[in-house]
Structures are given as C-alpha cells and as structure tokens.
Amino acid sequence: MTISGSNDRLAWQREGLPFNAFGAFLRRRFGGRVQRVSIDAGFTCPNVDGAVARGGCNFCDNRSFSPSRRVRLKRVSEQLENGIESVRRRYKTVSGFLAYFQPATNTYAPVDQLEEVYRLALRQHPDIVGLAIGTRPDCVPDCVLELAEQLAREHYVSLEFGMQTMHQPGLDWMNRAHTHDHLVNAIDRARSRGFECCVHIILGIPGETHEMMMQTATEVARLGFDAIKLHNLYAVQGTSMGDEVAGGKIKMMEQDTYVNTVVDFLELIPPTTVVERISGDAPPKYLIAPQWCLKKSVLKQQIEEEFQRRNSYQGKHYVAPQTDPNDRPRPTDNTPQSIRDQIDVRGRLPVLKIESAH
Numbered sequence: 001m002t003i004s005g006s007n008d009r010l011a012w013q014r015e016g017l018p019f020n021a022f023g024a025f026l027r028r029r030f031g032g033r034v035q036r037v038s039i040d041a042g043f044t045c046p047n048v049d050g051a052v053a054r055g056g057c058n059f060c061d062n063r064s065f066s067p068s069r070r071v072r073l074k075r076v077s078e079q080l081e082n083g084i085e086s087v088r089r090r091y092k093t094v095s096g097f098l099a100y101f102q103p104a105t106n107t108y109a110p111v112d113q114l115e116e117v118y119r120l121a122l123r124q125h126p127d128i129v130g131l132a133i134g135t136r137p138d139c140v141p142d143c144v145l146e147l148a149e150q151l152a153r154e155h156y157v158s159l160e161f162g163m164q165t166m167h168q169p170g171l172d173w174m175n176r177a178h179t180h181d182h183l184v185n186a187i188d189r190a191r192s193r194g195f196e197c198c199v200h201i202i203l204g205i206p207g208e209t210h211e212m213m214m215q216t217a218t219e220v221a222r223l224g225f226d227a228i229k230l231h232n233l234y235a236v237q238g239t240s241m242g243d244e245v246a247g248g249k250i251k252m253m254e255q256d257t258y259v260n261t262v263v264d265f266l267e268l269i270p271p272t273t274v275v276e277r278i279s280g281d282a283p284p285k286y287l288i289a290p291q292w293c294l295k296k297s298v299l300k301q302q303i304e305e306e307f308q309r310r311n312s313y314q315g316k317h318y319v320a321p322q323t324d325p326n327d328r329p330r331p332t333d334n335t336p337q338s339i340r341d342q343i344d345v346r347g348r349l350p351v352l353k354i355e356s357a358h
Helices: 022-030 076-090 111-123 142-151 168-174 180-190 210-223 240-246 255-267 296-310 337-343
Strands: 034-039 096-101 128-135 156-164 196-203 227-232 274-277 287-289
Touching (some): 142 156, 156 168, 180 210, 196 255, 196 274, 240 287
Parallel strands (some): 096 128, 156 196
C-alpha cells in the first residue's frame, strides 16, 4: 500500500491498515481491547409512537438487532453485568467496555431520565470506559447535546446518528419520517462539543444507484463526522421489508458488489474518520437475506484484499470541502416540537428499565 505524504501518516497508516479501523483506534486510545456491551433500556422511537409517524422503520425488528431483546427485557444494570461476563468468557484479555445503548432511539425520553440511565451505565462497573448512544438525527435537541457534552468531559462518549442515506426517496421508503435537513442540522449543532459524532449508513437501499451511494459518501465527508458505520441492507423476519424480500419484491445487493461499494465509499471518506463497522448482520434464526453477511471475517478479508488489489486506502479520493466542517455555523435547533415535547421536559418515562429490582 502506497500513501503519499508518508511523513504525515496517521497511526493507522503507519500500521499498514487499509482504513482507520475502530478496534485499532480503541487499542491506541485505551491501551488494550475495548468491547461494546449492548444495552436495551426500553426506549421507543418517534416513528413508532406517532410523534412523527407509526410503524417504525421497515427494516427494524429490535429482537434481531439487540441481544437484550431476544430474552426478557432486563434492567440496565443486569444487562451490563451479564454482557461483561459474556465478553470476558469470549476474550482472554479485555481492557475496557463501552456501554452501547443500541436498539430503538436512545435519546428519546425526558432529558433528566436520560442523564440518570447514562450515569448508571458509567458507574455500573469499573471497567466501563464510555458510552455509545444510538439515535435519530431528529431526536437530539440542544439539551441532549449539552448532556452528552457534559458527560464527555470525563468519559468517552459517542453519539451515533442514523443517517442511512442523504436521499429522501430512500428515507421515505424506510419510513424514517425525518429529512436529510434534520441530519445536517444535528451534526452542525453537535460538532466540536468533545464527544464523538458517528454516522450510520445503509448501502443497497432499493432504487439507489452506485452514484447515489457515492453522493452520500461525499456528503458524509462534507459534514465532517468523526466516525462512520457502514451496513449492508439486510432483511429479518417479522418486518415489512422482510416480507417483501421473502416474496421476491426486493433483491439484496450481491456480495461482490457490496465489497466494491464499501471500498469505493471509503476512498471518499477523510482518512481521519474512524470506521466503526464495514458490514452488518443478524442472528441466523431471524435473517432472511443476504446469507453472505453472516460470514463477517470472510467479508472483512475480501474488503481488505480489494483495497490491496487497487493499491488503495481510505481517503485516496477524498476531496476536502470548500468550507471546513469546523467553520460551519451552529444553526438553530430544528427538532420537531412533537419530539421536543418528549425530551426537553422534566419527569421520567416508566418504561425505561434502570435499576435492578429489589
């Protein structure tokens, strides 16, 4: 792998990696292996409860996306303890853990209750080094960003925005019930607050051409996210999309096409951006298609080999935007009022599973 400007190489480049891989980033930051522990605190979503829509995303079945929803929903403290024990059985040496609030929209509750559950996770175990919080771009009013900023003064905090695509037809097809403008507004308000801003992208949305996916890559680069997660579109049982795939109405991206698309995408992403995922999957008992996504190690190897075949690397074709992301002005909060009414209030929602039962 040949990289120009070798004297200014980043750490991952000096290590000979084709992209800025998350695992290596965490090892450099924390001095050893750091693993996520998935938590389900019982959140819902504004496109489920009617705040902006009903039905939820057409691909979403939280039983398949979260280990904690495959069993009786336990309280956060129990989930963390059980998750840490499970990881330690799998890996001989783990230096720390990230409490990962994964399924549903994990900023969609009164902000004082959010603080309660986040702080509980941070103090639950001495080896928890930070938080990862999955959310939607229309569910981060300024009060949530201020809370994340406060927590990030003492801990690693990553706020993960579900962008999926910049193209409205794809967002509409998924029933996301937000616009790309919400995403732009969210990142422009979240940037430079001391926590990581991660963006989640889905490749292979029906109707999206390769050119459209590359437009999304260019937009991610323009907006200046700290980290990115790439997922292949996949279908699971119990979802409207799963029914369409099973009925032959939707065709999943082929493996070779996905490998090339990931490499094309990452070539457009800044070399400083951390790549937290390059594929997604689901438990075999829930997965309908594509079956190839279950072989994650094989897929990772193919992506790395494609970088090598091209003599390429993350950021090879990156073009810096005319306006540096850090120079973009911080806009007025455009969180929908129906969502703000659920977050920027005092009080709490009884659904959240916080403390252990006594």
